[in-house]
Amino acid sequence: MNNLKQIALSLHNYHNSHNAFPPAYTTDKNGKPLLSWRVQTLPDLESKGIVLYERFHQDEPWDSEHNKKLIPLMPRTFKAPGSKAGPGKTNYLAVRGDKTIFAGAKGIGLRDVRDGSSNTIMTVEANDESAVIWTKPDDFQYDPKNPIKGLLGLRTRGFNAGFADGSVRFISGTVSPDVLNAAFTRNGGEVIDHQDF
Numbered sequence: 001m002n003n004l005k006q007i008a009l010s011l012h013n014y015h016n017s018h019n020a021f022p023p024a025y026t027t028d029k030n031g032k033p034l035l036s037w038r039v040q041t042l043p044d045l046e047s048k049g050i051v052l053y054e055r056f057h058q059d060e061p062w063d064s065e066h067n068k069k070l071i072p073l074m075p076r077t078f079k080a081p082g083s084k085a086g087p088g089k090t091n092y093l094a095v096r097g098d099k100t101i102f103a104g105a106k107g108i109g110l111r112d113v114r115d116g117s118s119n120t121i122m123t124v125e126a127n128d129e130s131a132v133i134w135t136k137p138d139d140f141q142y143d144p145k146n147p148i149k150g151l152l153g154l155r156t157r158g159f160n161a162g163f164a165d166g167s168v169r170f171i172s173g174t175v176s177p178d179v180l181n182a183a184f185t186r187n188g189g190e191v192i193d194h195q196d197f
Contacts, residue, residue, distance in 0.1 A: 020107030025137030085131035127153035
């Protein structure tokens with residue numbers, strides 16, 4: 001939970017500087033995804049983050065000859081306790097979808113989170129099978145028919161989630177798909193009772 005809180009803080013610091021959360025990924029001039037949002041939050045994540053951030057070639061993809069050498073330098077904050085995911089892989093993923101906070105190449109501001117920041121999940125702690133290389137523009141693309149798929153297994157009886165208000169909560173594995181789908185979207189107009197988690 002502490003890692004997700006540190007990630008949430010870095011996302012909010014980014015928002016304070018840019019009036020929006022980082023985009024899910026950066027792109028080249030043709031729209032090809034280059035680097036994940038995790039790279040963009042490095043300056044706000046830890047004291048050494050700015051140094052690592054400045055080592056990236058921002059105009060190259062995550063797997064360019066230069067940038068792939070930085071994968072082993074993944075900050076400890078991105079390594080989930082108990083995870084057996086391979087080196088350079090993180091379980092901390094943004095929830096990706098058209099109506100989520102991390103919809104694509106455009107940053108979303110808190111003003112666009114119309115369902116309320118305390119009702120909208122930004123990040124999740126996924127299981128090891130869903131873990132991704134931390135610099136890769138890849139995240140948790142949920143299935144509306146089975147939104148919990150890929151999240152269970154790392155923790156007993158549920159998973160940890162970071163909300164847009166900066167809070168982190170444990171979500172039960174028995175949560176209703178409708179409630180989880182509603183929490184993943186930023187502007188669906190659903191009303192969520194926190195006891196449903």
